[in-house]
Amino acid sequence: MIKILLVDDHAVVRMGLKMLLDHHADMEVVGEASEGNEGIEKAHELKPNVVVMDLSMPHGKDGLSATSELKKQMPEIAILILTMHDDEEYLFRAIQAGASGCILKSAPHEELIQAIKSVSNGDAYLHPSATKRLMEEYLSSTREEDGDLIHLLSDREREVLTLIAKGYSNKEIGEKLAISVKTVETHKGNIMEKLHMKTRPELVAFALKKGLLGHFL
Structure with a gap:
């Protein structure tokens, strides 16, 4: 059973996610929080396997700050960032903060389920467009480095x-x-x-x- 903590400032989003995830026999939403500080407290209390963390929460601690702090306190927890921003800057910052994965709020339900299972198993998960951009960034930097070296x-x-x-x-x-x-x-x-x-x-x-x-x- 994958125990999941939902951290999102929109109650309707949390309700929809809970209904979706609880429908799967191997998943259980054990708690919810509306901002980062509450999410950290609930994580200590409930000991989830995966925290699904909203990136942008205007009230309280935001998702990036909460992710960074929580990973320092409980490194065993996998954190999956849920975001509406399809932007490489947010992606890189999420990874640097310690997130195990990043998925768009607009992603199909099946993709969210797969992402949660992946990070729960200790793997990383990035939505397809993010993976492509990371590869492009890596290849670009590699080409630049190689270009300098070969000269x-x-x-x-x-x-x-x-x-x-x-x-x-x-x-x-x-x-x-x-x-x-x-x-x-x-x-x-x-x-x-x-x-x-x-x-x-x-x-x-x-x-x-x-x-x-x-x-x-």
Whole structure:
């Protein structure tokens, strides 16, 4: 049984959620609160598995502040943020506050049920559009970081990196580029230092990401 605490400043919203969730045999709404401070008190009293927390509550403590405080006091509780804001700023702030997930108030009922089950099991849950934006943000930052790093490599080091990624041994790379094995090893060491990497798989992944395997065939 998943014990759920609802924290939302709208009584009608809480009533609708309670009716929906209590309809599921493996879920039980054990309490309600209308603002963050009351939610924290009820969480200590009722020991729910999941707190469904409204993000915007104008009276009392807001959802982000309550989430941050509650996670410090009761880290075992999963908090699912319920919000009408489809905005990445709120999403990032909710995650930073310690929320296990974030779902839009406009989401289908089935999605809310799945989200509660996911965070109850210790998993994270983000609504689909949020997941897409997080991925885009991550890939964007990764591209920027990689772009900065690859410019640190000399032309020769890029050649060596490409051949390493293609599976050539140090000896084969030396023969292919007409340099000594020792020079290859020196280049490889410099590459790892510049890219902050320690293993061949990391170098291969970087080369793939940068599209280097299409060169020096």
